[in-house]
Amino acid sequence: MSPLEPRVCELAEVYRYFQNDRTVFNQRSNCVKVILRFAIIAVLISSGVLPATARRKPAREPTPNKAHIEAATRLQIFLDRNNFSPGKLDGRYNEFTWKALALYRESRGEQLQIPPPQGKTKSDIAPDVTGLNLDGIGPVFISYTVTDADLASVGPLPSSVSAQAKLKFLPYRDAADAIAEKFHSDVHLLEQLNPGKMKTIKAGDQLTVPNVEPFELASVKEIKPGSDRNRQPANDIEYQSDAQSESTDENKQMKKGEAASAPVAIKIDSKTNMLGVFEGDKLVATYPVTIGSAHTASPIGEWKVSRITKMPTFRWDKEMLQHGRRSGNFHLLPPGPRNPVGVMWIALNKKGIGIHGTNSPDSIGRAASHGCIRLANWNVVRLATKIKPGDNVSIH
Numbered sequence: 001m002s003p004l005e006p007r008v009c010e011l012a013e014v015y016r017y018f019q020n021d022r023t024v025f026n027q028r029s030n031c032v033k034v035i036l037r038f039a040i041i042a043v044l045i046s047s048g049v050l051p052a053t054a055r056r057k058p059a060r061e062p063t064p065n066k067a068h069i070e071a072a073t074r075l076q077i078f079l080d081r082n083n084f085s086p087g088k089l090d091g092r093y094n095e096f097t098w099k100a101l102a103l104y105r106e107s108r109g110e111q112l113q114i115p116p117p118q119g120k121t122k123s124d125i126a127p128d129v130t131g132l133n134l135d136g137i138g139p140v141f142i143s144y145t146v147t148d149a150d151l152a153s154v155g156p157l158p159s160s161v162s163a164q165a166k167l168k169f170l171p172y173r174d175a176a177d178a179i180a181e182k183f184h185s186d187v188h189l190l191e192q193l194n195p196g197k198m199k200t201i202k203a204g205d206q207l208t209v210p211n212v213e214p215f216e217l218a219s220v221k222e223i224k225p226g227s228d229r230n231r232q233p234a235n236d237i238e239y240q241s242d243a244q245s246e247s248t249d250e251n252k253q254m255k256k257g258e259a260a261s262a263p264v265a266i267k268i269d270s271k272t273n274m275l276g277v278f279e280g281d282k283l284v285a286t287y288p289v290t291i292g293s294a295h296t297a298s299p300i301g302e303w304k305v306s307r308i309t310k311m312p313t314f315r316w317d318k319e320m321l322q323h324g325r326r327s328g329n330f331h332l333l334p335p336g337p338r339n340p341v342g343v344m345w346i347a348l349n350k351k352g353i354g355i356h357g358t359n360s361p362d363s364i365g366r367a368a369s370h371g372c373i374r375l376a377n378w379n380v381v382r383l384a385t386k387i388k389p390g391d392n393v394s395i396h
Contacts, residue, residue: 064091064124069192072097073210074140075129079104080184080212081137083277083285085379087364089210090186093124096288096365099274101127107283139211141193146179146205153217154178157338161316161331170336170359175201181337181361182216183209184378215378220343221310265392266305266355266383268373270298273365275355275373277386287383288365290358290374291395298373303348303393308384311335312345312356326352337377344380348393355393356380 064072069091076086076097084104086097098115105112113128155171158164172178176198180187191198193208201207265278270291277285291298317330333339342357357377358364364376373395375383 068124069189070140071126072124073189074134074137075101075127075132077137077140077210077212078132078134083382085184085285085287085376087288087376088180088186088361089184089189089212091189091192093126098127099272099288100286101129103274103276103283103286137211141208142211144179144183144207144209146175146201146203146207148203149218150178150182151175151201151203153337161333164333165316165331167336168334170334170338172337178337179207179209181377182214184212184215184376185210186362215381217337217343220381263391264387265394266387268298268393268395270300270395275375275383277383285382285386287375287379289355290364290366298395299348299350299353300395303350303353303395305346305387305389305391305393306349307347307389308387309345309347310384311343312339312341314339314341314345316340341372342374342377342380344377344384346380346384346387355383 072093073089073091075093076089076091079086079097079100080089082104084100084107086094086100102112102115110131115127116125153169153171154173154175154177155169157171157173158167164170172181176187176190179185179198179201180190183190187198190207190209197205197207263280267276267278268274268289268291269276273289273291275287275289276283313335314333315330316333317327335343337343338359339357340359341354342359344357346355348354353372355373355375357380358374361376364374
């Protein structure tokens with residue numbers, strides 16, 4: 001007999017007693033039913049008889065130990081350096097790490113490892129890394145000294161769009177935000193690596209960071225805050241005539257420097273939230289993306305890159321973002337790393353639609369965009385170095 005049976009039998013006997021004594025039962029029926037039902041349920045739950053759906057939610061999984069974090073980050077850095085980005089580095093074998101690894105192996109003609117069932121990647125299962133030169137990346141974490149330049153693009157950032165439109169530059173929210181983006185990292189990973197330091201960062205501080213090629217904001221375009229304030233919004237140029245668009249200074253400059261090169265194509269998979277770059281039939285790079293929502297879906301089909309704009313101004317039009325219709329009620333948001341389209345706008349030959357950066361790297365792959373294709377800033381800059389106007393873009 002299991003330990004549970006006597007307790008259930010005792011409760012059953014009490015219940016039968018009240019069933020036999022009609023007077024008592026009639027007087028106290030409601031109270032008894034409530035007490036007995038709650039008592040029986042409590043016994044069953046504590047004894048593990050009820051299904052998991054009736055129990056309390058399990059506690060969060062414990063934070064991985066240092067060795068686990070280092071091993072997972074090593075793989076993420078390896079993929080990041082090879083342009084098969086796992087997205088933000090978080091020291092976990094997450095969904096995009098598995099996807100990036102599978103695509104990396106596919107690009108090399110290797111046998112693919114079957115990923116865990118959907119949702120199991122949250123359990124931090126380590127993939128097979130046989131054949132990968134992970135030791136070749138050197139130390140996983142390195143020491144970095146914060147500079148004045150790192151803090152130059154940090155400042156107050158109001159939450160309302162109308163207040164942002166009054167600024168000359170949309171900066172990082174704080175120093176931790178800037179350092180995390182510079183090293184392609186999740187802020188929580190940096191907090192684990194630098195306990196007690198991330199909230200009080202100042203120039204000269206020594207921080208432990210992942211050993212990746214830093215994302216340098218100044219390298220996107222060397223500008224001073226506000227110098228491009230009057231530039232035409234990047235997503236507004238599509239509404240010029242073709243002749244006007246062809247005559248823009250930026251297009252002229254790009255055409256001067258163009259050289260004959262092998263055809264490059266971008267393929268975006270709306271189901272896996274992955275963007276692939278192909279040179280001919282060869283897959284050479286992949287990046288996690290966020291695609292359009294049900295209301296403003298990314299346009300399925302074949303398109304072309306029409307223009308690349310650095311440090312764009314953005315025309316924020318609620319009607320356009322929610323319903324795909326332009327209105328006269330809009331705000332012009334200035335350039336900066338926390339502009340809604342980030343630091344780069346890669347326009348398609350579809351009005352108002354582009355591939356661009358983001359002001360929220362945490363949302364990549366997990367939140368719907370307003371019809372466009374969104375990447376982390378460090379990835380959209382790398383993508384822009386691989387493509388040029390006229391290249392094909394397939395969204396499927």
